[in-house]
Structures are given as structure tokens and as C-alpha cells.
Amino acid sequence: MMTSPYVDEIQEMNLAYLLLAQRLLNHDRAEAMFRLKIDDEMADLLVSLNAQQLSRLAGINQLLCHFGPESAAQLRQVADNPRDQGLAHFHSSLLMASRSQAPQGGGHVG
Known part of the structure; x- marks a missing residue:
């Protein structure tokens, strides 16, 4: 399987996005949900992710934010x-x- 030279950068961006989303949600949940365009279920999921889950989710080869x-x-x-x-x-x-x-x-x- 051929991989893009940008996969590492995509994965780094995904991790940064997920970490930022968690920080925003922990600081002001309502504002974060508005800014991220997510619902309660997604907010609960993002906040509950541990480091291993964040790393696994960030490791996909597609941008999570879009x-x-x-x-x-x-x-x-x-x-x-x-x-x-x-x-x-x-x-x-x-x-x-x-x-x-x-x-x-x-x-x-x-």
C-alpha cells in the first residue's frame, strides 16, 4: 500500500485538533460545542478519550477536522x-x- 508523504502531518494535525477540542470542551463546553459544531454525544466522547485512544484516533490517514x-x-x-x-x-x-x-x-x- 502506497502512503502519501503527508500522512505524518495529517496525523499530527489530527492529534492537535483532538487535544484542542478536549481543552475547549473542558474550559467551556457550550462555547466549544458551538465552535466545533458538535453535539452532546460527540462532546462526551471527545472528553472521555484517554491518551491511547487519542493517539489511535489521530493515527488515521484522513483529516478529522474538515x-x-x-x-x-x-x-x-x-x-x-x-x-x-x-x-x-x-x-x-x-x-x-x-x-x-x-x-x-x-x-x-x-
């Missing part, structure tokens, strides 16, 4: 936002919050 199909237009709006800096942050948050929540299955964490 952009949804509607993300390109929203990201373009955020990137090309001409508003002043104070309103831009608020506007960007609203745009990204409007993303529909991805289905919780098929190996996607958030």
Missing part, C-alpha cells in the same frame, strides 16, 4: 471582508456560525 461543502463561499466572505477590524471579527463569527452542522458519522469529528 470544511463542509458550503464552506468555500463562507470562507471567501470572511477572507474578502472589507469591514473595519472591529466589525469584521463579529461578522466573521456570524458567517462561520451559520454553517450547518455536519452529520456525526463517517469518521468526521468536527
Whole structure:
């Protein structure tokens, strides 16, 4: 089986994402669920993972965090936002919050 030269980087990113998700959930669960676009069941699962489980989950060759199909237009709006800096942050948050929540299955964490 041929592997991509980026698999190690993907796995490192997965671990960083999972660790960040756990920290966010432990700090402020409601805000973390909103920012990660996850439900209670996924939040409970992420918080309950031990180091061995995190490592095993991070070790897959696909990114756990992902952009949804509607993300390109929203990201373009955020990137090309001409508003002043104070309103831009608020506007960007609203745009990204409007993303529909991805289905919780098929190996996607958030």
C-alpha cells in the first residue's frame, strides 16, 4: 500500500485538533460545542478519550477536522471582508456560525 508523504502531518494535525477540542470542551463546553459544531454525544466522547485512544484516533490517514461543502463561499466572505477590524471579527463569527452542522458519522469529528 502506497502512503502519501503527508500522512505524518495529517496525523499530527489530527492529534492537535483532538487535544484542542478536549481543552475547549473542558474550559467551556457550550462555547466549544458551538465552535466545533458538535453535539452532546460527540462532546462526551471527545472528553472521555484517554491518551491511547487519542493517539489511535489521530493515527488515521484522513483529516478529522474538515470544511463542509458550503464552506468555500463562507470562507471567501470572511477572507474578502472589507469591514473595519472591529466589525469584521463579529461578522466573521456570524458567517462561520451559520454553517450547518455536519452529520456525526463517517469518521468526521468536527
